[in-house]
Amino acid sequence: MNLILLFEEDFIAADTIRLTGRRLRHINEIHRAQTGDILTVGQLGGKIGAGEITTITKSSLEMHVELQSESPAPLPVTLVLALPRPRVLNRTLIAATSMGVKKIYLLHTNRVEKSFWHSPVLNEEKLKHSLILGLEQAKDTLLPDVYLRKRFRPFVEDELPLIAQNTRKLVAHPEISVASSDAEEIATTLIVGPEGGLIPYEIEKLSAIGFAGISLGQRILRVETAVPVLLARLFRKE
């Protein structure tokens, strides 16, 4: 937790907040903070700044906050991810959020196990929790939007062409023509297949609407590793 994320309900005055629960425990146990300490805080969807602890006990904490900085720039990417197994999903969402992804589609494809769609990690609160962990990690405040798409074909035929319009269209699949991957700040739609890969029909459909392949090389990486690696190669910034 490199930033304490603040929600509307935390504010007891315009510049004063009160925390309980997970964040308070973290501040007590990991930061071991005391009255007078200053922590990095940010308001969900808003600005970043400093919070000075005015009172802290085991059950509650109050801070005087000043929020004046913008949150870090997002990555200009839409990530379309074949729904991975639940534990991998959590870690991938945290990693993608921490790297600045703001728009994530979770998609069904032929080799996604149907049971994954019944996992409790997909309920709204659980998803939000992973995203919040990613924001807190990267000192960001802007929650990504996550959309669930359980049918491949209507998504690819009706929605994806609009989503991907005027963006670099890439699918992490070694078997279609490889696009140049010059690292530049250009809007991109990136599709990452499931563990077992996309099937030829799926590749054809994506190819037909202009998606080109991007390779990770000879090695097969876990989704939670592949996504950061792809983002790092596509958006190189110093």
Next chain:
Amino acid sequence: MNLILLFEEDFIAADTIRLTGRRLRHINEIHRAQTGDILTVGQLGGKIGAGEITTITKSSLEMHVELQSESPAPLPVTLVLALPRPRVLNRTLIAATSMGVKKIYLLHTNRVEKSFWHSPVLNEEKLKHSLILGLEQAKDTLLPDVYLRKRFRPFVEDELPLIAQNTRKLVAHPEISVASSDAEEIATTLIVGPEGGLIPYEIEKLSAIGFAGISLGQRILRVETAVPVLLARLFRKE
């Protein structure tokens, strides 16, 4: 498990192996393999090839194997990692191994919690298990070497200059001069600090023996994400 890793004791003849335990369970439950199926196999430290299942039951499996391909090229990097907390260590070792890192030093620095050194994940068998998961993921057979270094100063003064000799010397720390990060296949020694960062004394010591900074940008990433991102930027291959 994209490759079934074979150990010397699995061979019951020059071209025949027998499996039990974890790998057998995986082949039964995930691959749902049957007699006649062909799986990718590789011998620890050796070659990669195909294994044809000759018999399979719940308790044992035999394969006829032919090993003729080389394992994928390693990354020309030595990774020096401030010892992260145990769960993060596991995931980072798997990710780094899957990306082809073959030499890993786990180092104590000022902000590494001393208790991490007492974790059972550091025993030889547990470490090896994480490395094997990384190899199986990336269809590799060459086990990385992992070295534990519990004292920062003797390591940096006596060992690191030799380790890093004739390599690009980089430390993932934003506050020292930033090196160019042209992605090239040049031998590199990469140091990644602990969650709380390296302290000024440590940075000075590293700077003195030629290490330059490499930045991850404004966002702070988890170690398990930062390592793949750094490797992806340093060694870009299509």
